[in-house]
Amino acid sequence: LGGGGDFYDIAFKVMLVGDSGVGKTCLLMRFKDGAFLAGTFISTVGIDFRNKVLDVDGMKVKLQMWDTAGQERFRSVTHAYYRDAHALLLLYDVTNKASFDNIQAWLTEIHDYAQHDVVLMLLANKVDSAHEPAVKREDGEKLAKEYGLPFMETSAKTGLNVDLAFTAIAKELMQRSMKVPSEPGFQLHDYVKREGQGASCCRP
Ligand code: GDP
Ligand code: MG
Numbered sequence: 611l612g613g614g615g616d617f618y619d620i621a622f623k624v625m626l627v628g629d630s631g632v633g634k635t636c637l638l639m640r641f642k643d644g645a646f647l648a649g650t651f652i653s654t655v656g657i658d659f660r661n662k663v664l665d666v667d668g669m670k671v672k673l674q675m676w677d678t679a680g681q682e683r684f685r686s687v688t689h690a691y692y693r694d695a696h697a698l699l700l701l702y703d704v705t706n707k708a709s710f711d712n713i714q715a716w717l718t719e720i721h722d723y724a725q726h727d728v729v730l731m732l733l734a735n736k737v738d739s740a741h742e743p744a745v746k747r748e749d750g751e752k753l754a755k756e757y758g759l760p761f762m763e764t765s766a767k768t769g770l771n772v773d774l775a776f777t778a779i780a781k782e783l784m785q786r787s788m789k790v791p792s793e794p795g796f797q798l799h800d801y802v803k804r805e806g807q808g809a810s811c812c813r814p
Contacts, residue, residue, distance in 0.1 A: 617663070617670060618663050618670040618671065618672035619669045619670045619671065620669065620670075620671055620672070620784060620787065621671075621672040621673075621674060622671065622672070622673055622674070622696040622697065622780070622783045623673075623674045623675075623676060623694055623695050623696050623697075624673050624674070624675045624676070624695065624696065624697045624698070624699065624776070624779055625675075625676040625678060625688075625691060625692070625695040625697070625698050625699070626638060626675065626676065626677055626678060626698075626699045626701065627678055627688070627698055627699070627700050627701070627716055627719075627720070628700055628701035628702055628703075628709065628712075628713075628716060629702070629703070629706070629708070629709040629712050630679065631703065631706065631709070632701040632702055632703040632706070632709050632735055632736075633701060633703060633735040633736055633766045634677055634678070634699075634701055635658075635677055636766035636767075637699075637701065637733075637735060637764065637766040637772060638660055638675055638677050639766070640766040640767075640769055640772045641662065641675075641772050641773060641776050642660045642662050642675070644769070646766055646767050646769075657676055657677065657678050657679070657687055657688060657691060658676070658677045659674055659675060659676045659677065660674075660675050660677070661673065661674050661675070662675065662776075664776070664777060664780050666777065666780050666781055666784055667781070667784070669784060671780045671783070671784055673776060673779075673780060675776075676691055676695065678691070689719075689723050692719075692720070692723035692724040692725075693723065693724070693725065695724060695725070695728060696725075696728065696729060696783050697728060697729035697730070697731070697779045697782070697783055698720060698724060698728055698729070698730050698731075699731055699733055699775065699779070700713065700716055700717070700720070700730060700731070700732050700733065700759075701733045701734075701735050701764075702732075702733075702734060702735070702745065702750075703735055703736050703745075704734050704735065704736050704737055704739070704743035704744065704745045704747075704750075704763075705736050705739055705741070705743055705744050705745075706744060706745075707744040707745055710744075710745040710749065710750070710753075713732070713753060717757060729779060729782050729783060729786070729798070730759055731759060731760045731761070731762065731775060731778070731779060731798075731802075732750065732753070732754045732757075732759045732760070732761045732762075733761075733762055733763075733764045733775060734747070734750045734761070734762070734763045734764065735763075735764045735765065735766060736765060736766075736767070737763040737764065737765050737770060738765040738767045738768045738770070747763065750763070760778070760798050760799050760802045761802075762774070762775055762778075762802055762806050763806075771806050774802075774805055774806055778798055778801050778802050778805070779798075781798070781801060782798040782801075
């Protein structure tokens with residue numbers, strides 16, 4: 611399967627959403643290229659995608675990662691993409707309270723436009739700052755618990771939990787697609803809790 615030199619067994623679409631400036635593009639670049647360009651603000655126009663093939667338990671899992679622009683004026687573009695997304699990474703910036711306050715609005719939008727069984731994870735990005743964050747970890751955990759979402763703190767700058775977040779999503783998607791209905795499958799919540807540095811998650 612696959613083409614253009616990248617071979618894979620199974621492919622999924624993962625979309626990154628959240629306010630403009632929370633670090634979606636940087637997180638994706640960190641994951642894809644292992645790099646962080648300090649101070650650069652790469653403005654994403656509408657939607658953009660990057661692929662990466664991961665090895666998950668002996669399978670080649672291709673993630674097609676869609677990077678969206680959070681600006682209101684592009685909303686009509688991204689709505690169409692929600693329907694095709696197998697997973698969503700919803701980000702806020704711990705140094706920006708407004709981006710956290712807007713998570714509810716993003717969840718409403720996800721509820722309205724995404725597949726009802728979409729795999730969703732909440733990420734608190736930019737935890738690398740030496741300063742007291744504008745959004746406390748407990749507040750993120752509380753919100754995640756309220757909505758039954760796995761929750762992780764990440765940093766595109768240091769790379770904290772970045773690979774882990776995408777790997778967890780890939781594992782969950784792969785297990786879901788292969789699972790025999792009666793068998794217990796991969797548990798995203800437990801995996802995140804076990805593997806994440808400073809990660810936590812909650813069941814509703
Ligand atoms: P997007 O609009 O959500 O795609 O945000 P960008 O990825 O363009 O990042 C916006 C700004 O935040 C840029 O100046 C980045 O350098 C910065 N940034 C992104 N991720 C991090 C992070 O993890 N830590 C810190 N300190 N800055 C970050
Ligand atoms: Mg961007």
